[in-house]
Amino acid sequence: NAGVMQNPRHLVRRRGQEARLRCSPMKGHSHVYWYRQLPEEGLKFMVYLQKENIIDESGMPKERFSAEFPKEGPSILRIQQVVRGDSAAYFCASSPMDRGLNTEAFFGQGTRLTVV
Amino acid sequence: QKEVEQDPGPLSVPEGAIVSLNCTYSNSAFQYFMWYRQYSRKGPELLMYTYSSGNKEDGRFTAQVDKSSKYISLFIRDSQPSDSATYLCATSQGGSEKLVFGKGMKLTVNP
Numbered sequence: 001n002a003g004v005m006q007n008p009r010h011l012v013r014r015r016g017q018e019a020r021l022r023c024s025p026m027k028g029h030s031h032v033y034w035y036r037q038l039p040e041e042g043l044k045f046m047v048y049l050q051k052e053n054i055i056d057e058s059g060m061p062k063e064r065f066s067a068e069f070p071k072e073g074p075s076i077l078r079i080q081q082v083v084r085g086d087s088a089a090y091f092c093a094s095s096p097m098d099r100g101l102n103t104e105a106f107f108g109q110g111t112r113l114t115v116v
Numbered sequence: 117q118k119e120v121e122q123d124p125g126p127l128s129v130p131e132g133a134i135v136s137l138n139c140t141y142s143n144s145a146f147q148y149f150m151w152y153r154q155y156s157r158k159g160p161e162l163l164m165y166t167y168s169s170g171n172k173e174d175g176r177f178t179a180q181v182d183k184s185s186k187y188i189s190l191f192i193r194d195s196q197p198s199d200s201a202t203y204l205c206a207t208s209q210g211g212s213e214k215l216v217f218g219k220g221m222k223l224t225v226n227p
Contacts, residue, residue: 004159031213033213033214033215035215035217040124040219041219042120042122042204042217042218042219042220043160043204043206043215043217044217045214045215045216048213048214055213056213056214058214059214091159091160105162105215106162107152107159107160107161108159109157109158109159110158110159112157
């Protein structure tokens with residue numbers, strides 16, 4: 001899973017600030033998924049994107065959270081006006097264009113967000 | 117009722133033991149079943165996946181799915197200290213890209 005690059009690995013934000021999490025998928029992968037892992041919880045699906053398209057955002061909180069995957073550059077998960085409850089590990093996964101099966105998804109190392 | 121239930125443990129076993137990890141799920145539409153291993157502070161790593169019911173073996177690991185009872189299992193034979201990690205079960209519906217995870221079971225294999 002070293003092929004999916006997430007940065008930063010650790011991010012500290014004060015309440016009310018914005019957090020931007022970046023994900024560069026593996027080479028040749030054009031499907032990106034974001035998951036959130038709260039302490040002592042399993043991973044929860046947030047959003048599934050293809051290049052320039054949001055395919056499924058059913059797991060995204062209705063407010064403050066947004067995601068994009070532009071034609072060029074990494075996928076970005078943006079959290080506006082962060083609150084303490086946003087503190088979690090955020091994982092990105094990618095899968096290849098020609099299959100897009102979730103069984104082919106490879107995860108990055110995650111970004112650990114701490115809101116103080 | 118949660119879609120995927122997994123006993124969070126923790127589980128501690130001696131080296132060489134056979135380990136059994138289990139999950140139950142509630143949605144009959146789930147068709148794909150996965151097991152991920154996650155080392156501390158790392159991302160999940162896909163261990164095995166199974167489509168529908170049946171068994172799948174890969175080295176010391178065996179995955180089982182029983183759709184009639186909505187029960188999925190992972191067996192680890194001859195467990196090693198390097199197997200110490202959190203194991204997460206996951207499922208998805210056919211055609212859906214969304215994985216539904218269990219909470220994860222923390223396993224420690226003692227030398």
